[in-house]
Amino acid sequence: MLSATELELLMQNVVFAHQETCQFRQENLQILRWETFTPEEMQSLQQKPMDQMWERCVCHITDAIQYIVEFAKRLSGFMDLNPNDQIVLLKAGAMELLLIRMSRAFNWYNSTVFFEGKYAQLELFHSLGCHDLISSMFEFCQSLCALNLSEHEMAFFSAMTLLDPSLHWLQERHKVDTLYRKIHLAFRNLLQRTHREFILTKLPEKEKLSSICQLHLEKLNIFRQMYPSIAWERFPPLYKELFI
Ligand SMILES: COc1ccc2c(n1)CCN(C(C)=O)[C@H]2C(=O)Nc1ccc(OCc2ccccc2OC)cc1
Numbered sequence: 001m002l003s004a005t006e007l008e009l010l011m012q013n014v015v016f017a018h019q020e021t022c023q024f025r026q027e028n029l030q031i032l033r034w035e036t037f038t039p040e041e042m043q044s045l046q047q048k049p050m051d052q053m054w055e056r057c058v059c060h061i062t063d064a065i066q067y068i069v070e071f072a073k074r075l076s077g078f079m080d081l082n083p084n085d086q087i088v089l090l091k092a093g094a095m096e097l098l099l100i101r102m103s104r105a106f107n108w109y110n111s112t113v114f115f116e117g118k119y120a121q122l123e124l125f126h127s128l129g130c131h132d133l134i135s136s137m138f139e140f141c142q143s144l145c146a147l148n149l150s151e152h153e154m155a156f157f158s159a160m161t162l163l164d165p166s167l168h169w170l171q172e173r174h175k176v177d178t179l180y181r182k183i184h185l186a187f188r189n190l191l192q193r194t195h196r197e198f199i200l201t202k203l204p205e206k207e208k209l210s211s212i213c214q215l216h217l218e219k220l221n222i223f224r225q226m227y228p229s230i231a232w233e234r235f236p237p238l239y240k241e242l243f244i
Helices: 004-020 026-032 039-046 050-074 083-105 122-128 131-146 151-162 173-193 206-226 228-234 237-243
Strands: 112-115 118-120
Touching: 004 050, 004 151, 004 173, 026 083, 039 122, 050 083, 050 122, 050 151, 050 206, 050 228, 050 237, 083 112, 083 131, 083 151, 083 173, 083 206, 083 237, 112 131, 122 131, 131 206, 151 173, 206 228, 206 237
Parallel strands: none
Antiparallel strands: 112 118
16 A cells, blocks of 8 residues: 555656656747748658658657656656566557647647758658658547646656556566556546546547557558668667567
8 A cells, every 4th residue: 555655756756757757848849839940941851752741750859769768767766677578568658658648749739840940741741651650640649639738747657658557569568567557546536636537537548558559669660661771770769679
């Protein structure tokens, strides 16, 4: 059982882990959110060759995933898990946490997402050839923005998404489960104190997140069939370790 002090310490750990690794400050993202690409810039990006656009996007999101790995390492208990389980959790959760964090850099008024310094519409990513992946990403960000999560809520939602005790291949499932339950308890405690319990029923289901991640893996495989050497030669090692 968790004492009030342990609960408070755990809450601080989760919130600090998020705050210290969130890559972009909320206020900076807000300032930029009305900076959109000119039609000329849009056109030039839409005409980039598929392999070039894939490489640019993969490099940017891999930078973001570095921060997500750092977030996981700072969660108390994560580093005490056996290395195999740490990898299993990150392989399953990295892209899921990217999507959750991406909603912080999403402008739901005009459906644009932060990309290379400005906010981009869906069409900008045309040359990637994965319209369904990008549109389901946009839909997901839209639905998460509607909940208007605080940074604290975002931190807990991310930690609970990462520490998924139901994952196949986990060797010490009970340890992940104990961590998950503690964080869930601290989250419920926060929501009760802030009268935000209702969001628990409105958070996106696990299945939604994992279906978008599945789509990402499918599109990656199609890309690799079209450009077999690019993925090996030009994609960052972390991206290859997690997704290839
Ligand atoms: C954590 O939240 C955020 C939010 C925005 C950004 C970042 N982090 C990192 C820094 N960044 C920069 C430098 O642009 C932003 C970015 O990468 N934006 C962006 C990249 C690719 C997109 O769709 C393509 C795609 C998506 C998923 C998987 C494969 C994909 O293509 C192959 C859409 C938007």
